[in-house]
Amino acid sequence: MTALEISGLSKDYVDAYTGEEITAIGDVSFTVDRGEFVSILGPSGCGKTTVLNIIAGFVKQTGGTVKVGGRVVDGPGPDRGVVFQSHALFPWKTVLGNAAFGLRMKRVPPKQREATAREYLELVGLAGFEHKYPHELSGGMQQRLGVARVLANEPDVMLMDEPFASIDAQTRRKLQEDLTRVFELRRPTVFFVTHDIDEAVFLSDRVIVLSTRPSIVREIVTVDLPRPRTWRETTQLPEFRHLSNRITELLTGGAEDVHPAIDPD
Numbered sequence: 078m079t080a081l082e083i084s085g086l087s088k089d090y091v092d093a094y095t096g097e098e099i100t101a102i103g104d105v106s107f108t109v110d111r112g113e114f115v116s117i118l119g120p121s122g123c124g125k126t127t128v129l130n131i132i133a134g135f136v137k138q139t140g141g142t143v144k145v146g147g148r149v150v151d152g153p154g155p156d157r158g159v160v161f162q163s164h165a166l167f168p169w170k171t172v173l174g175n176a177a178f179g180l181r182m183k184r185v186p187p188k189q190r191e192a193t194a195r196e197y198l199e200l201v202g203l204a205g206f207e208h209k210y211p212h213e214l215s216g217g218m219q220q221r222l223g224v225a226r227v228l229a230n231e232p233d234v235m236l237m238d239e240p241f242a243s244i245d246a247q248t249r250r251k252l253q254e255d256l257t258r259v260f261e262l263r264r265p266t267v268f269f270v271t272h273d274i275d276e277a278v279f280l281s282d283r284v285i286v287l288s289t290r291p292s293i294v295r296e297i298v299t300v301d302l303p304r305p306r307t308w309r310e311t312t313q314l315p316e317f318r319h320l321s322n323r324i325t326e327l328l329t330g331g332a333e334d335v336h337p338a339i340d341p342d
């Protein structure tokens with residue numbers, strides 16, 4: 078079943094300083110199935126975050142449609158949950174209060190929301206930290222809380238914008254493994270923006286590779302690697318290296334040009 082459907086998406090921006098119009102997204106279409114993990118990769122400035130912001134309903138597209146669960150998106154809504162690169166937590170709320178926040182907004186009764194929030198905190202490895210405040214947590218733990226907070230809401234689609242980019246390399250590896258474990262247990266639908274090819278291959282069922290601006294879908298690469306995945310085992314699989322090399326080739330222009338110059342004849 079399709080959870081997310083993007084058809085003919087385009088986005089023009091007007092540069093605030095020069096007044097010049099730029100087309101960030103040319104024409105992008107793809108779907109994400111329920112319970113599928115899909116990442117999007119592309120050269121810097123090709124519009125990955127813009128695609129996510131349009132799906133989230135934070136930014137209005139110039140053309141095309143976005144449907145979540147068959148409904149057309151025309152603003153933010155509880156059917157979509159966003160994990161940002163910066164943790165975007167409420168500093169005045171405890172870990173438990175942060176994790177339960179969305180459920181409170183949905184008017185879930187207190188006992189039930191606490192139980193659900195605790196369940197997801199445990200799932201991301203934050204059991205025992207319920208009564209701490211965000212500033213008492215490390216960056217990695219704050220990001221785990223960001224993930225738990227969105228998961229607790231059980232959105233139709235979980236949107237993640239480079240959630241581990243500002244975390245040190247070793248912690249990042251651990252968070253990526255934990256995310257695959259949580260994904261395998263709960264099977265949320267995930268749309269994940271990243272710059273990191275290995276991260277995209279390691280986490281995903283499919284990877285959407287965009288071209289340079291104005292972006293179009295260059296290729297959608299299926300990642301048929303066994304789960305559960307660990308960095309140690311998964312990266313040793315020849316198929317992992319093959320997929321990673323294929324995507325590198327697509328991003329560095331080794332493959333056929335998707336924006337060929339107009340033939341002068």
Ligand SMILES: Nc1ncnc2c1ncn2[C@@H]1O[C@H](COP(=O)(O)OP(=O)(O)OP(=O)(O)O)[C@@H](O)[C@H]1O
Binds near residue numbers: 093
């Ligand atoms: N609010 C805005 N106003 C004007 N231009 C914008 C705005 N937001 C993004 N852009 C431009 O649109 C293009 C796409 O930006 P976006 O951040 O979506 O790309 P990205 O692929 O996520 O980039 P990166 O890989 O560098 O994070 C860029 O050229 C950017 O400068």
